[in-house]
Amino acid sequence: MFSTRSVLLALAVSSAAAPFALGSAPERRLVIVGGGERPPAALARFVAWAGGSGARVLVLTWASGEPKASCEALVADLAPHGPGTTLCSPEATLDAKGKAAPLDAASRGLFLEELRSATGVFFTGGDQARIMDVLDAELLAAVRRRHADGVVFGGTSAGAAAMSLRMITGDGDFTVLDGDQVVVREGLGLVPGVIIDQHFVRRQRENRLLGLVLKHPDERGVGIDEDTALLVTNGRKAEVVGKGPVLLVDAKGRDRLMLTVVRSGQSLDLGKKP
Numbered sequence: 001m002f003s004t005r006s007v008l009l010a011l012a013v014s015s016a017a018a019p020f021a022l023g024s025a026p027e028r029r030l031v032i033v034g035g036g037e038r039p040p041a042a043l044a045r046f047v048a049w050a051g052g053s054g055a056r057v058l059v060l061t062w063a064s065g066e067p068k069a070s071c072e073a074l075v076a077d078l079a080p081h082g083p084g085t086t087l088c089s090p091e092a093t094l095d096a097k098g099k100a101a102p103l104d105a106a107s108r109g110l111f112l113e114e115l116r117s118a119t120g121v122f123f124t125g126g127d128q129a130r131i132m133d134v135l136d137a138e139l140l141a142a143v144r145r146r147h148a149d150g151v152v153f154g155g156t157s158a159g160a161a162a163m164s165l166r167m168i169t170g171d172g173d174f175t176v177l178d179g180d181q182v183v184v185r186e187g188l189g190l191v192p193g194v195i196i197d198q199h200f201v202r203r204q205r206e207n208r209l210l211g212l213v214l215k216h217p218d219e220r221g222v223g224i225d226e227d228t229a230l231l232v233t234n235g236r237k238a239e240v241v242g243k244g245p246v247l248l249v250d251a252k253g254r255d256r257l258m259l260t261v262v263r264s265g266q267s268l269d270l271g272k273k274p
Contacts, residue, residue, distance in 0.1 A: 026150025029233050030190060035125060035157035035199040036226030038077050039242035042154075045231055047081040049152040050120030055083040058118040062092040062100055062134045063126030063158035070124040074156075078122075087114065092134045100130035108139070115142060120152045123159025129169050131162045132185060140188070147190050160198040160224060165189035166216065168197055174207045179215025182208045192235050194220045194270060201225040201244055210257060213249045220273060221249030228264070236271040240264050250274060 031046040033039070047055055059074050061067035071088035078086055090107035092100040103111060115121070121143075123131060135143065147153050153163075161168055167187025174182070195216070197209045200223030213221040224230055225244030232238045240246050240262050248260040250273050262268050 025148075027233055028147055028150065028190075028235060029152045029231075030163060031122075031152065031154035031229055031231055032160045032163055032191075032196065032224060033154070033156035033198075033229040033242075034160060034224030034226050034244070034246075036202070036228075037243075038074075038156055039227060039229050040080070041241040042229035042231065043078055044081045045241075046120060046122065046152060046154045047078060047083045050083065053082055053084050055085070055119050056117055057083050057086040057120040057122060058089060058114050059086060060089045060121060060123045060131070060159075061126075062089070062123075063128055063130050063162075064124050065094065065098065065126060067091045067124075070126070074122060074124055083120070089114065092130060094130070098127065098130075100133040102136055103134060103139075111139070112142060115146055118146070118151060120154065121146070122153070123155035123162060125157030125159060127170070128158035128161040128167060128187070129185070131158065132167065132187060135188075143188060144190070153188075153190055157198050160196055162187045163190050164194060164196045165192070166195050166212070166219065168195065168208060168212070172208060174205070177207050177211050177214070179211040179213075182212050184212070190235075191232055191270070193218070194222045197221065197223045199226050200247060206247075209249055213251050213257060214255065217251030220270065221247075222270070223247040223249065232270065236269050237267070238270050239267045 029049045031042050059071045061070045064070035075086045090110050164187045166184050169183045171183035172181045197205050209221040224246050228242035228244040230238050246262045250258045252258045
């Protein structure tokens with residue numbers, strides 16, 4: 001039999017613990033696809049993390065030169081996993097050189113409204129620079145805030161590259177192992193301490209990532225192959241799914257690098273270097 005004192009003690013402990021539980025930070029989750037085919041296991045996880053049948057998915061097509069087709073293809077890939085609703089973002093306007101312009105006032109307001117109600121946001125492929133051309137300081141802050149609130153974010157190809165704070169643009173001289181020859185700019189910054197590259201093994205992109213890690217040894221290179229995804233929780237716990245590997249690149253001293261191959265089904269801690 002419980003005594004009155006033990007009941008009161010239990011109530012006191014419960015009351016003290018409740019605010020902590022309610023105030024706990026939500027999990028921050030990412031589904032980062034290296035391009036090519038989007039692994040069904042990755043899309044299933046994205047939808048599940050976004051709320052399953054209650055998910056409200058916003059597809060951001062700003063990287064693409066064919067936004068309507070790009071959105072429709074992603075929506076079709078997500079459909080078998082049963083999200084509640086999916087919608088396409090307002091399109092960005094491209095100039096004659098393919099550079100994206102900031103959203104006009106109406107599109108900007110619509111995007112912020114859709115972002116506020118979304119439980120999942122997915123960036124399509126194309127040119128990652130266009131994503132950052134659309135996202136001015138206010139819109140970028142809104143995206144980062146929603147991620148911190150627990151909205152799951154995904155991206156493929158260009159959408160994967162944009163996840164880094166130090167974003168590889170795709171411009172530069174990649175015939176040499178020299179980080180100074182790799183053009184970078186600010187990205188979304190949703191996964192701390194790493195530089196993400198995509199289509200990694202298929203397109204032999206090791207020079208640019210290795211060069212950047214040599215130049216920025218405090219950051220970890222993460223090369224995601226095509227048909228492969230990295231599922232990340234809270235910027236650290238990660239799992240590989242799909243057909244190809246993920247390569248980790250770590251600086252181990254001047255002009256010394258360590259490469260680690262992580263295959264489908266294996267897990268890793270992005271924040272723990274060997």
